[in-house]
Amino acid sequence: MDVELRHLRAFVALCEEANYTRAAARLNLSQPALTRTIQQLERLLECRLIERSSRSFALTDEGSDLLNRARRVVADVDAISADLRRRATVEIGFSWLLPDEWFAETRTRFEALGGRISLRRVDDPLAALDERAIDIAIYRTDNGLPRHLRSRSIATERRVLAVSAGSPLAEAVGLSWSDLAHEPLVVNTISGTTTAASWDPPDHERAVITCTNFDEWIELVAADRGIGVVPELARVRAPHPGVVYRDVPDAPPSRVRLAWRSEPPRAVRRFLEVA
Template identity: 30%
Template sequence: MVSAEYDEPVETRELRYFVAVAEELHFGRAAQRLAMTQPPLSRAIQQLERRLGVVLLHRTARAVALTEAGSVLLREARLALDAVEAAERRTRRAAGDRPGVVLAVKAGASRELLSELLHAYAAEPGAVAVEVMLCGPGEPESLLRTGRADVALLHRPYDTTAGFDTEDLHTEQQVVVLPKGHPLADRAYLSSAEVNAQTDLPLPRWPGRDGGHPDGPGPQVRDHTQLFQLIALGLACAVVPESLRDQLRDDHAIVPVPDAPAVTTVIAWPPHSRSKAVADLVRTATRL
């Protein structure tokens, strides 16, 4: 008779396999990434497809492509795997460690606010050690979801706050950073359209969620230090929140861009957090 596997539960192993294939779009490379060989991987994906009763990938001998359902599963599987990893991590933390909170912040962002927050929180009664985790753009969300961090500072609209509880801390306008002496540097303000229209200074490309840089002109950039160095060299310009001005050197010039979207710094934490330390940190932050 035909297998009764249709209602059997999905295992995380299968989800990990699928995510690898969906990201690589190549069974061989995915297998390599998973430290295994290609045949069992092919079989596992077939089994997953049979189990779900859904075609996840279009295979031609030359290329592999996600189906509609496949791209849904890719997104959902990442969330599910993050949740499993978080379960693991938070359980370990609950057992061994002495208390302590991990706060994730993008390197270089919100410096002033961060130092105020750390000082104010340290003065609170019952404050525990705060480990600040500096990370690249787009990372803090993932760190929160996987339980590597307990709380984070995010920046709307750049970061996506979906799935977290948040409190707004601070809103600021954006400015364009130019090399000193650039023709536009004397303007009282600029519009986003003008910034995008000028062609002598390209906008930088930040890494996406997958760690890869999007295609296009302009230098690849990983953090603000790199960015500002490129700008000082006259190789780029960028629109950034105005609070970054205190990281600029005197070979930079800034011009307000009033119609660029305002940036709101928020403190974010996983929605089911029961940690007193996180709650205290949030309360302290909102009172600054």
């Protein structure tokens, strides 16, 4: 068996406290466990580190030499660990269209602390989070989360109507939310923001065409299979020659949320603090 970092930490704590009881409390150890650790260290080094005959706590010459070196080793390891933790990469998954202003500000603040962000485009961010493929999910659905995941709302977004360029609605004026309640609806069941239940009361006879990602959704809208409703950001970030985006002033806003696993690692906690 070799000398381990735990041996050196225990020895440094004991020397600094000059008392087994206080050192054990500082290390969250029992006093017998600390005593065994120090004795094990002495056996591994084949020398006595602490004077046994002194009435007060005292080190041997070898103990004094080890203390100086052990402090440097522990300090170096702690500094390296702290630096690497600060530079840890947080994997963020999103399905489509990052909230631009929020993300730019959050990334700047997080990287100023030494952290790094890696973005991953996934069809289902919540599933990827649950499978530990990412650290944080950005999502817009109203899906309930399992108990081992946590979430936080970070923004609200205006919603706009998306219709085929050939649809009569592409030229309609004065549209209201209720005007759209009975139109055939294209729904992205995995990452979309709008379903038939988004209208109150919902039309149970309404035609609903489903898909599982944004690319399928926009092509179905372009093909005039139904209308779609998405965050306003899509108007700038996801133009399509076959799709027209229209304002609906009284459309309810959608929410952008973050989700993460319970008891996240330190880098994720630091990201959440600045996010």
